[in-house]
Amino acid sequence: MKVAKRTFDAVIVGAGGAGLRAALQLSEAGMKTAVLTKVFPTRSHTVAAQGGVAASLGNSTEDNWHWHMYDTVKGSDWLGDQDAIEFMVKKANEVVVELEHYGMPFDRTDNGKIYQRPFGGHSQNYGQTPVSRSCAAADRTGHAMLHALYQRNVRANTQFFVEWMAMDLIRNADGDVLGVTAMEMETGEVSIFHAKATIFATGGAGRIYYSSTNAFINTGDGVGMAARAGIPLEDMEFWQFHPTGVAGAGVLITEGVRGEGGILRNVSGERFMERYAPNLKDLASRDVVSRAMTTEINEGRGCGSGKDHVLLDITHLSPETINKRLPGIREISIQFAGVDPIKAPIPVVPTCHYQMGGIPTNYKGQVVVPKDGNPNVPIPGFYAAGECACASVHGANRLGTNSLLDLLVFGKAAGETVVSDFQSGQLSLKPLPDDAADVSLARIARLETQTGGEDVHEVRLEMQRTMQKHAGVFRFADIMKEGVTKIMEVAERAKRTQIKDKSKVWNTARTEALELDNLIEVAKATMVSAEARKESRGAHVRDDAIDCAETPNGRDDANWLKHTLWYSEGNRLDYKPVNLQPMSADVEPIALAKRTY
């Protein structure tokens, strides 16, 4: 197969919030940029975000970035890097106001400012009372944001390659990143995108689980590509289970429902969160609420004939409030749960939602790896932002509305870093190795010729069931151990996938087989990293971690206050320190403490 070569100053992979935000910086600086995306930009998964984006604008209640920083560090169960967190919360107002200037239709307060609502884990005065920090466009914030960002890119003449699937990262002998290979879905042809800078903004891999709020496209493409190219993945054991996915369907019901006054109830109608989080109650952090719900269900206080879910009740809110603030949720409930939330509570269950870990980066969006004793050495030419990256601002548990903030702040930061490296002449077009496309061509050739192989759908299902059972909300030492063996078996099967469709044109069977290669890397990273972490922290909670004075909630700071790094080659683990030092000398570190809400 002949391979076309295309040359750019920069290539961005992914056109969700992070990719589009980065693209704006590059386009406006006049860089020749290619944005590759396997779906039309407004179909990216940012579109499904509902409740809002965090910024301490203080439009409704008093607020400041110090409180936001405290909440984020505490939410992360102290695994977040405090320099990156300080950077993010300080930039929040700027990036949100910019979006408003781009035309994003935020809801408004009576005095015309951006409307803000309370959200889980966000507080005033270091954990005391809920704060209205989530800037919202009804319950369609992600949709409004993604469209506004796309529209701004139309204005900036950004060059998109729509329905192109990136396949593999291209590195030279020194390990520098030189671009990617990608396949045009309409023709099946592979091209090399040779660039001075490569930014990954490929989103998460929530589809490794059987029950997920995530879109079909969330297959961890960039994360898988990075892992196959020898780059370690950071903190992949930490997955967020969102408390309120529609039972049975998995579709997301925003935490904004609870921000507007929604209450979780068990079979006897009890507001059970009062027992688990006396202070913030239903607005405690997501990991805390998901565990409480799972405990209620496990102890027989679930609802429905299978006693397998709890209820999210907003029947006490006025229909006007529901129609004005939560119109999308009403639509989703009617469509996917068969209930009108004005009249009856919504059946919900914790559902896989967000990947806290990812490709290791610093706060500038540079991808960093251990080298010569330094744990954070940038890889020349490689940047990442958004859910695929791990800056790390979410640590062991992300706060709601911090994901949209993450993709804005770090999408912009990665873009700014690339522009500044470009303008100062630090970026150059390094020669492509002769075999730059060989790996990708071999993957396609294998799918062409594989006989007696495995069915993609079956292998993917087996992976999803394995992850669901062995790396869920509550984790058990023996079940995780068994999970490692199982997922490695599934990974072996994934090497022999076979497809019947041999067409060059829009071959979605082939796309799904290629996506499975990426999912499998993420699943292995998750299972192996989880089994190895012998403590409970944030979203990773295991049965054998003991809650005592030395290890509060089972968190073992003496041994495990460190980031995991998983290498695909050899299925190897390494660790690096957490940065407990904020960026500015005059900002006090948030001291370690037991996490209660």
Add this chain to the structure above:
Amino acid sequence: MTKRTVQFKIYRYDPDKDDKPYMQDISVELEESDKKLLDALVRLKAKDDTLSFRRSCREGVCGSDAMNINGKNGLACLTSMDEIAQPVTLRPLPGLPVIRDVIVDMTQFFKQYHSIKPYLINNDPAPERERLQTPEDREELNGLYECILCACCSTSCPSFWWNPDKFVGPAGLLAAYRFLADTRDQATSERLDNLEDPYRLFRCHSIMNCVDVCPKGLNPTKAIGKIKDMMLRRAV
């Protein structure tokens, strides 16, 4: 409800091997959890991986899986299997070139969307904080900004079928009015000039197919009427 078998008639065309398109009769056994047409299509694809369709969010916000379902445009992910007549007849969205199976080439659709300058134009220096907008002014954008660009409306519009290169179509015009209605936008006359032409706006004859099919319950015809009003008002 338990397992049930559903009959389909699906438009199939793979330019790599088929001389011409054909309708495939195929059935599939659904599980109890398969509630929507998209669930059924995923089930079908597990059986025959050559069936090609676009899909992503599966909850009606990304706009990927628009197709012609039993003669009417809609989203597969929002179409309930309980209410659907059999055999379920699936065709690509009408009026756009077919690439493969139910996947159409949407270039023309997006070209029209881009032609209305779908972005806020405000040339004042950006203030330090947000531009203020009253809740009442913001409410004017409801029913406009929620468009998911699925193309159900434009590809159900006879005027768009006849003149896809000249008539902006309901989706593009809804977006045009979304910016005309935004108090923060300053390009009203430029936007109206851009639509002042025998085709771009005025080929809308209020047939209202767009309103009938919009999976988000939006009303492009009403928005088009408001643009026509603005044109009229500035003419007198």
